[in-house]
Amino acid sequence: MKKTVCELFAGVGGFRCGLNHIKTVEDTKKPEKWETVWFNQWEPAEKKTQYAHDCYVYRFGTRLDLNGKDTTNVDIEAVDKTAIPDFNLLVGGFPCQDYSVASSLATSKGLEGKKGILWWSIRDTIEAKEPPFVLLENVDRLLKSPAKQRGRDFGIILACFRDQGYTVEWRVINAADYGYQQRRRRTFIFAYRDDTKYCSTIQKEVGYTRTAEIEDRRISMGKLLLKDGFFAKTFPVYEMDVNKMAIQELPEGIGELSDSFSFGFENTGVMKDGVIYTIKTSPKYDGPQITLGDIMETGEVDGAYFIPEERLYYTNPSVTRSDETKEKLPKENRQTWQYLKGGKKLSRKSNNGHEYVFSEGAIEMLDSYDKPARTMLTSEGSFSRTTHIVKDKKTGRIRLLTAAETERIQGFPTDHTKYCLVTGDVVEMPVNKRRFMMGNALVVNLVEDMEETLSKIFKKEDN
Missing domain, CATH: 3.40.50.150 (Vaccinia Virus protein VP39)
Structure with missing residues (x-):
């Protein structure tokens, strides 16, 4: 056939x-x-x-x-x-x-x-x-x-x-x-x-x-x-x-x-x-296991992927949860990865006026190299609780995944999504779109x- x-x-x-x-x-x-x-x-x-x-x-x-x-x-x-x-x-x-x-x-x-x-x-x-x-x-x-x-x-x-x-x-x-x-x-x-x-x-x-x-x-x-x-x-x-x-x-x-x-x-x-x-x-x-660390870049990574220090932590890095039931944290604190991925307690009010406490547990701040990557979503790379953040292998600094790393997480060739043919012209696909494609892929x-x-x-x- x-x-x-x-x-x-x-x-x-x-x-x-x-x-x-x-x-x-x-x-x-x-x-x-x-x-x-x-x-x-x-x-x-x-x-x-x-x-x-x-x-x-x-x-x-x-x-x-x-x-x-x-x-x-x-x-x-x-x-x-x-x-x-x-x-x-x-x-x-x-x-x-x-x-x-x-x-x-x-x-x-x-x-x-x-x-x-x-x-x-x-x-x-x-x-x-x-x-x-x-x-x-x-x-x-x-x-x-x-x-x-x-x-x-x-x-x-x-x-x-x-x-x-x-x-x-x-x-x-x-x-x-x-x-x-x-x-x-x-x-x-x-x-x-x-x-x-x-x-x-x-x-x-x-x-x-x-x-x-x-x-x-x-x-x-x-x-x-x-x-x-x-x-x-x-x-x-x-x-x-x-x-x-x-x-x-x-x-x-x-x-x-x-x-x-x-x-x-x-x-x-x-x-x-x-x-x-x-x-x-x-x-x-019972065979070998490919991990996130196995597919990570080992050389130079574009500086655009690195997270500024002020966006990482708002307090001691050992703190993994926040309690805002009595007082809300300042906006700049809540716009850090530590806050986003940490456990939370928040006062909320439902549509019918009922007051309650919303809570969620902490998740791993930095994704481990010795495990497979977590499920990648179309929001990968955005300021989202589900986005992977990792320690760069060469510099030790904290960064987002590169577009090529997201491709390898899905088993695609490196740089598969780098270029597009748009009305006869070869153009580069924006990084956020490349990540989106991988979040949608198998x-x-x-x-x-x-x-x-x-x-x-x-x-x-x-x-």
């Missing part, structure tokens, strides 16, 4: 880099193992410059649709899905703002949200092109969205795949659990058409038959999830008692599902013939691992 790919919500090309094991920016000029026949990247919040798309085009060039038009930077909802060139693998990290850790689960809108509805563009693409295989990525909280009806959104996604004749595996993977340089938990979804050779092969391997008794199906799906399936072969897990597996049949209609379906999805599962099988698993890995290393399993599957499709 030809290794042809369509990359939706492409960002700066994380899936493409992973599938082709691109390690340096020079590698983007080499022939690719997986041919990307079309991609799409559109950021509605960008009014003037589409930085992600323009970076992608600078690195990889563009692709025309079947009508000879360049629709790679058009809102995917407006794209004629039948005009997308044929492909065998659909990939995409579809927008996750409505499920993101950047906002609380209780206030997220899920599939009803402005960006959540873009799932339907994926569904429409699958319906129009019927790709044999699909590989998607989203935040881990997708499985619990929305708060008022836990699991409904993911149930709708699974039902859409069911209606199109697919089997779906999923796994929540923390990149650091498999030796990589960031503690980043993401939901990965692997779907394959029921008429593929892979589908019939895996059914035989695990002993699955649709008409079997439920306990027999429990055993066979346990083999798939714990040993023989796509994710189990790529990212091993410890053996689990399959009796702990939860099983649930999806409602037949999407409308019924949307109105009343709720289910506790675990971090590992499969949907087969409209039935959900899910179990909580633990990663099995850990490329995980896709590299999945590519090896995908290659074996594709090789057997034509045998």
